[in-house]
Amino acid sequence: MSDEELSYLGELDPDDSTGAAQQIARQLRAAILTGRLKPAEKLPSQPELAAHYGVARETVKRALDALRAERLIVSRQGSGVFVRAQTQRPVELRPHLEAAFEREEVTIDFAGFLGETLQGALAEVLDRVRAGQLAPKRIAIRVMVSDMGVPMALPARADTGADDPTVRERMERISHRSLDAIVDQVHELGDLGLVESATVAVRLHSASPLFKLYIINNSEVFFGFYPVTERTTAHKGEPLAIFDLLGKDVPLFNYQVSEEDTSHGTQFVAASKQWFDSVWDSVAREYQG
Incomplete structure (x- = not known):
């Protein structure tokens, strides 16, 4: 994906003490909850996210694991990671x-x-x-x-x-x-x-x-x-x-x-x-x- 296609994601803040994985999870979570990533939309691949943020794939994996635990994303074998299809449900403000x-x-x-x-x-x-x-x-x-x-x-x-x-x-x-x-x-x-x-x-x-x-x-x-x-x-x-x-x-x-x-x-x-x-x-x- 091009940088333009990843425009909904920001950069990592080196002064943020929460760490890269949590920052990535926070940005992806915000994109999902605000509708910039739509239900059933495919997320960028782990290599694409790693390249965008300049981090190791393991760091991206930890971020995705956190979102998966929150039931915001779902993995489909051989296809990638997708935003979980959601009906109207409670959201985080x-x-x-x-x-x-x-x-x-x-x-x-x-x-x-x-x-x-x-x-x-x-x-x-x-x-x-x-x-x-x-x-x-x-x-x-x-x-x-x-x-x-x-x-x-x-x-x-x-x-x-x-x-x-x-x-x-x-x-x-x-x-x-x-x-x-x-x-x-x-x-x-x-x-x-x-x-x-x-x-x-x-x-x-x-x-x-x-x-x-x-x-x-x-x-x-x-x-x-x-x-x-x-x-x-x-x-x-x-x-x-x-x-x-x-x-x-x-x-x-x-x-x-x-x-x-x-x-x-x-x-x-x-x-x-x-x-x-x-x-x-x-x-x-x-x-x-």
Whole structure:
């Protein structure tokens, strides 16, 4: 394969302590999860990958073994290695965020519970911008989360199913910490002159959080439901059973705009943008920090 055909793969970073095999696996994983390598598409051969990266075939083999263990690729004897054919299934967000930050203009709209997982997902990508590994020119982020300072149907006490300010207090602290971190981390990029423009707008609303939604570069959406789970937390040293929302590691499903206006992905992205803007412009209110 020519270098042009391998354009979706980058170069190895000699300052990256993770090692060549992990870097190769990370780049191939990102290409698969972001659709640059399509389901059932054949991967470059081990000699081609070894030549592209300037490494031994054994290093490439270790990278492919890692992707095979993640069930992202499958080997066919005598034919090569292929991206596993996949139906709509949960995806990992980070490679898509990294791909989004490869563009000059980055826009992210997020709606969800506390903003904690968004802050975690952004942290590593923003670190790569600081290190000069990603170089967008303009970043614009909008975050819309539930206001834990007002009564909510969820989270709630498990014994009564009712709202309780003591249950929401901890959630509110987590939310404020996450939201403030997002604002500070993004604004820092602008303050350091690493990007031409870096803006973050945060709004709160009074609806209970039941799902999370990411709209990235107005071209793809990640959507996942928050399962309700009963767990025990502590309040003033005493155990308290609550109905909580399972936010971390929620399966996310990806929908992308295609060339067909009537495609399922294109319509889902358009509907998501319309919903987000409608809430943002009506009942959502400015976050005071």
